[in-house]
Amino acid sequence: LDLGQFGVAFTVFALWTAFWTIIDVSDAGAGLILGLLGTLVLAAATVAGPLVPALKAPLTGAPKPPQAVQP
Structure with missing residues:
Protein backbone atom coordinates (compact mmCIF):
# COMPACT_ATOMS: atom_id res chain seq x y z
CA LEU A 1 0.00 0.00 0.00
CA ASP A 2 1.20 3.48 -0.74
CA LEU A 3 0.46 6.49 1.43
CA GLY A 4 -2.61 7.59 -0.56
CA GLN A 5 -4.29 4.21 -0.31
CA PHE A 6 -3.54 4.02 3.40
CA GLY A 7 -5.03 7.50 3.90
CA VAL A 8 -8.22 6.56 2.08
CA ALA A 9 -8.56 3.36 4.12
CA PHE A 10 -7.90 5.22 7.37
CA THR A 11 -10.45 7.97 6.73
CA VAL A 12 -13.14 5.52 5.59
CA PHE A 13 -12.49 3.48 8.74
CA ALA A 14 -12.77 6.65 10.85
CA LEU A 15 -16.09 7.44 9.16
CA TRP A 16 -17.32 3.88 9.76
CA THR A 17 -16.35 4.09 13.43
CA ALA A 18 -17.99 7.49 13.91
CA PHE A 19 -21.17 6.29 12.20
CA TRP A 20 -21.56 3.20 14.39
CA THR A 21 -20.65 5.18 17.50
CA ILE A 22 -23.46 7.64 16.84
CA ILE A 23 -25.86 4.73 16.22
CA ASP A 24 -24.82 2.99 19.46
CA VAL A 25 -24.99 6.02 21.78
CA SER A 26 -28.44 6.81 23.11
CA ASP A 27 -27.76 10.50 23.79
CA ALA A 28 -25.57 11.78 20.97
CA GLY A 29 -24.40 15.30 21.72
CA ALA A 30 -23.37 18.07 19.39
CA GLY A 31 -19.70 17.06 19.50
CA LEU A 32 -20.45 13.54 18.33
CA ILE A 33 -22.64 14.81 15.50
Whole structure:
Protein backbone atom coordinates (compact mmCIF):
# COMPACT_ATOMS: atom_id res chain seq x y z
CA LEU A 1 0.00 0.00 0.00
CA ASP A 2 1.20 3.48 -0.74
CA LEU A 3 0.46 6.49 1.43
CA GLY A 4 -2.61 7.59 -0.56
CA GLN A 5 -4.29 4.21 -0.31
CA PHE A 6 -3.54 4.02 3.40
CA GLY A 7 -5.03 7.50 3.90
CA VAL A 8 -8.22 6.56 2.08
CA ALA A 9 -8.56 3.36 4.12
CA PHE A 10 -7.90 5.22 7.37
CA THR A 11 -10.45 7.97 6.73
CA VAL A 12 -13.14 5.52 5.59
CA PHE A 13 -12.49 3.48 8.74
CA ALA A 14 -12.77 6.65 10.85
CA LEU A 15 -16.09 7.44 9.16
CA TRP A 16 -17.32 3.88 9.76
CA THR A 17 -16.35 4.09 13.43
CA ALA A 18 -17.99 7.49 13.91
CA PHE A 19 -21.17 6.29 12.20
CA TRP A 20 -21.56 3.20 14.39
CA THR A 21 -20.65 5.18 17.50
CA ILE A 22 -23.46 7.64 16.84
CA ILE A 23 -25.86 4.73 16.22
CA ASP A 24 -24.82 2.99 19.46
CA VAL A 25 -24.99 6.02 21.78
CA SER A 26 -28.44 6.81 23.11
CA ASP A 27 -27.76 10.50 23.79
CA ALA A 28 -25.57 11.78 20.97
CA GLY A 29 -24.40 15.30 21.72
CA ALA A 30 -23.37 18.07 19.39
CA GLY A 31 -19.70 17.06 19.50
CA LEU A 32 -20.45 13.54 18.33
CA ILE A 33 -22.64 14.81 15.50
CA LEU A 34 -20.01 17.37 14.45
CA GLY A 35 -17.36 14.67 14.59
CA LEU A 36 -19.43 12.49 12.27
CA LEU A 37 -19.94 15.37 9.85
CA GLY A 38 -16.22 16.20 9.95
CA THR A 39 -15.18 12.64 9.21
CA LEU A 40 -17.77 12.48 6.43
CA VAL A 41 -16.25 15.56 4.77
CA LEU A 42 -12.73 14.23 5.32
CA ALA A 43 -13.54 10.82 3.84
CA ALA A 44 -15.34 12.38 0.87
CA ALA A 45 -12.39 14.67 0.11
CA THR A 46 -9.94 11.79 0.45
CA VAL A 47 -11.89 9.52 -1.87
CA ALA A 48 -12.54 12.34 -4.38
CA GLY A 49 -8.91 13.53 -4.30
CA PRO A 50 -7.68 11.52 -7.29
CA LEU A 51 -10.88 12.25 -9.25
CA VAL A 52 -11.17 16.04 -8.88
CA PRO A 53 -8.38 18.10 -10.51
CA ALA A 54 -8.74 20.96 -8.02
CA LEU A 55 -7.88 18.60 -5.15
CA LYS A 56 -4.68 17.49 -6.91
CA ALA A 57 -3.16 20.99 -6.86
CA PRO A 58 -0.15 21.48 -4.58
CA LEU A 59 -0.84 23.37 -1.37
CA THR A 60 2.33 25.46 -1.59
CA GLY A 61 4.42 26.75 -4.46
CA ALA A 62 7.89 25.61 -5.39
CA PRO A 63 10.63 26.70 -2.99
CA LYS A 64 12.60 29.78 -3.99
CA PRO A 65 16.37 30.00 -3.73
CA PRO A 66 17.62 31.69 -0.56
CA GLN A 67 18.49 35.36 -0.78
CA ALA A 68 22.09 36.49 -0.57
CA VAL A 69 23.33 37.65 2.81
CA GLN A 70 23.93 41.41 3.04
CA PRO A 71 27.23 42.61 4.61
